[in-house]
Amino acid sequence: MELVIDTISKDYGQQRVLDNVSFKMGDGEIVALVGPNGSGKSTLIKTLATILDPTSGKITLDGADIRGIDPIELAKRVGYVPQSFSYTLYSTVFETVLMGRRRYITWSVSDEELSRVQLALDSLEMGDLAGKFMDELSGGERQKVFIARALAQDPQVFLFDEPTSALDIRYQIEVMETMRRITREQKSSMIVAVHDLNLAYRYADAVVVLNRGKMIGYGKPQDILTPDCIRSVYGVDSFAIENEFGKFIVPFRARP
Amino acid sequence: MPDITQTDAAPPSTVHSLYKAGSGRRITLIVFLLFLLIAAAIFSAGIGTVAISPEDSVLSVAHACAVSVQNFLHTYLPAVGAWYDSIPFTIPSPSNPQAELIVIGFRLPRIILAILTGISLAVAGAVMQGLLRNPLVDPFMLGLSSAAAFGAAVAIVIGPGILGGLVLIGSNSFIIILAFFFGWLSMLLVYGISRARGVNQATLILSGVVIGYIFSAGLIFLQYITNNDQLRDLVIWLMGGMWGASWSAVLLLIPLTLIPFILLERMSWDLNAIAAGDNVAKNLGINVNRLRLSGLMISTFAASCCLAFTGIIGFIGLMGPHICRMIIGNDHRYLIPCSGLMGAVILLISDTAARTVMSPVEIPVGVIMYVIGGLFFLFLIIRARGRGLY
Numbered sequence: 001m002e003l004v005i006d007t008i009s010k011d012y013g014q015q016r017v018l019d020n021v022s023f024k025m026g027d028g029e030i031v032a033l034v035g036p037n038g039s040g041k042s043t044l045i046k047t048l049a050t051i052l053d054p055t056s057g058k059i060t061l062d063g064a065d066i067r068g069i070d071p072i073e074l075a076k077r078v079g080y081v082p083q084s085f086s087y088t089l090y091s092t093v094f095e096t097v098l099m100g101r102r103r104y105i106t107w108s109v110s111d112e113e114l115s116r117v118q119l120a121l122d123s124l125e126m127g128d129l130a131g132k133f134m135d136e137l138s139g140g141e142r143q144k145v146f147i148a149r150a151l152a153q154d155p156q157v158f159l160f161d162e163p164t165s166a167l168d169i170r171y172q173i174e175v176m177e178t179m180r181r182i183t184r185e186q187k188s189s190m191i192v193a194v195h196d197l198n199l200a201y202r203y204a205d206a207v208v209v210l211n212r213g214k215m216i217g218y219g220k221p222q223d224i225l226t227p228d229c230i231r232s233v234y235g236v237d238s239f240a241i242e243n244e245f246g247k248f249i250v251p252f253r254a255r256p
Numbered sequence: 257m258p259d260i261t262q263t264d265a266a267p268p269s270t271v272h273s274l275y276k277a278g279s280g281r282r283i284t285l286i287v288f289l290l291f292l293l294i295a296a297a298i299f300s301a302g303i304g305t306v307a308i309s310p311e312d313s314v315l316s317v318a319h320a321c322a323v324s325v326q327n328f329l330h331t332y333l334p335a336v337g338a339w340y341d342s343i344p345f346t347i348p349s350p351s352n353p354q355a356e357l358i359v360i361g362f363r364l365p366r367i368i369l370a371i372l373t374g375i376s377l378a379v380a381g382a383v384m385q386g387l388l389r390n391p392l393v394d395p396f397m398l399g400l401s402s403a404a405a406f407g408a409a410v411a412i413v414i415g416p417g418i419l420g421g422l423v424l425i426g427s428n429s430f431i432i433i434l435a436f437f438f439g440w441l442s443m444l445l446v447y448g449i450s451r452a453r454g455v456n457q458a459t460l461i462l463s464g465v466v467i468g469y470i471f472s473a474g475l476i477f478l479q480y481i482t483n484n485d486q487l488r489d490l491v492i493w494l495m496g497g498m499w500g501a502s503w504s505a506v507l508l509l510i511p512l513t514l515i516p517f518i519l520l521e522r523m524s525w526d527l528n529a530i531a532a533g534d535n536v537a538k539n540l541g542i543n544v545n546r547l548r549l550s551g552l553m554i555s556t557f558a559a560s561c562c563l564a565f566t567g568i569i570g571f572i573g574l575m576g577p578h579i580c581r582m583i584i585g586n587d588h589r590y591l592i593p594c595s596g597l598m599g600a601v602i603l604l605i606s607d608t609a610a611r612t613v614m615s616p617v618e619i620p621v622g623v624i625m626y627v628i629g630g631l632f633f634l635f636l637i638i639r640a641r642g643r644g645l646y
């Protein structure tokens with residue numbers, strides 16, 4: 001699998017929200033999108049999910065333009081978790097996750113599909129919530145249900161738009177560990193927009209730094225996420241500390 | 257909870273057992289509603305100014321069917337007709353000699369009209385609620401009822417003037433055509449407005465409400481300028497009822513109800529997926545805009561067809577799907593047929609009550625329905641409050 005983002009730009013009316021963004025990724029890779037609010041992370045993810053059309057440039061998956069791939073075929077290859085999601089009254093957890101198998105279901109639901117739902121829930125340790133109604137869950141649990149839905153889809157590429165924003169720190173780490181394991185095991189790859197730079201640092205193979213739609217940096221986290229970079233993009237002073245658990249970024253002061 | 261870590265023996269996991277239990281409950285409800293509907297139909301055929309026993313009601317229908325088949329075969333397929341006559345089993349005529357005339361001639365078309373209208377409105381409601389992810393939407397919220405009422409008012413008030421003596425006030429076909437035409441026109445307008453603004457559910461609902469008000473304005477104006485006789489006709493139409501029942505109406509409506517039902521049922525999985533949000537549905541390869549528009553068009557079409565014959569019948573579109581959702585959840589494969597059956601049962605029982613409680617005077621079916629609907633809605637709100645919804 002090779003995903004190539006080739007000079008993608010996106011305009012909303014007069015405003016340019018993505019400006020010539022290019023990078024590429026392969027099997028088993030996790031790419032973190034970082035940048036302040038409004039930097040174009042969500043727009044880029046939605047463009048990759050073919051929810052938005054790019055104004056110019058193209059995205060290819062194994063050499064084929066994703067706009068030209070049949071949406072039903074693409075749905076088997078790309079799984080998307082939105083930043084905000086909805087559910088209706090009386091939807092249960094497992095039915096929501098089952099939607100990830102939509103493209104493999106024509107009318108009745110086979111045991112195979114149900115097993116995949118179970119597997120997806122179990123990998124996020126949510127098996128015992130399967131029969132709950134969506135409105136009975138906490139915000140973080142609901143977010144995990146939508147992650148489980150994408151896992152059930154079993155795609156080649158995961159597109160996560162701030163998947164851990166509603167999760168407490170334990171679940172943030174758990175979800176990222178799970179995604180790290182799954183992408184390695186299944187040779188799938190993942191593009192994830194994150195706010196927490198340390199998550200990007202710990203779990204990503206590469207980081208794309210966006211600021212006002214422009215790609216400021218692209219490369220290994222330790223090369224890119226330097227105090228200088230963080231200062232110029234976020235306007236925040238920070239320092240890095242290193243101990244036996246790894247290297248950490250500590251932001252401590254907003255610059256005037 | 258079964259231990260799901262031991263995968264060797266593949267024990268029934270939670271998801272499998274939940275799904276099986278859910279399917280069991282859904283099928284049970286469908287079967288139960290079917291029986292209830294048949295029982296209600298037999299009961300309704302028997303009750304009225306002339307009481308007819310359940311056996312006679314069933315025999316009337318069976319006998320009439322057998323005779324019709326016989327006549328058909330003898331006219332068009334004499335060879336098969338001879339074979340048909342040789343079947344050693346005959347269905348006896350009902351013991352009450354009037355039964356067949358009353359049941360087949362008067363009560364059955366009315367029963368079938370109530371069933372078809374209940375199915376159309378409730379199915380339309382279930383689909384609209386799913387498409388717009390809004391549990392309070394029904395066919396009327398999107399301007400349909402006001403527009404159809406306006407159409408009927410035009411036919412009743414202006415029709416005789418325009419067409420000279422051609423259309424009598426009492427003749428219904430002009431009312432039916434205009435009510436249908438305006439009902440569907442309202443949906444085309446809603447579609448047109450939302451299309452210009454991007455088809456999201458908020459725009460659709462808002463344009464529906466606005467168009468409803470515009471047609472209401474027209475309706476009020478027509479009511480204001482009209483004379484007493486026409487006003488009375490109009491008011492009766494607005495109250496809704498199964499007065500328009502006839503075999504020709506029913507035979508026309510059967511395909512106009514069943515075909516939309518099949519088309520909508522085929523959308524079930526996409527309707528399920530859209531519950532998770534437009535963007536998730538798009539990621540699943542669903543053309544959300546096309547689904548939303550075609551779903552709304554088809555369900556409005558079915559609702560308008562029935563509405564044109566019955567006048568304004570409210571609440572079924574809201575109530576039928578809601579009760580079913582509470583019992584069997586959101587899977588539209590089952591929700592759509594269950595809602596249809598639920599709508600049919602409620603409307604048939606309400607209509608039977610409406611024509612019998614003050615017999616020989618008929619009260620409008622809306623009177624019964626709105627009382628049931630109002631009480632149900634209170635219950636719904638109180639229950640939803642308890643669960644922290646709304």
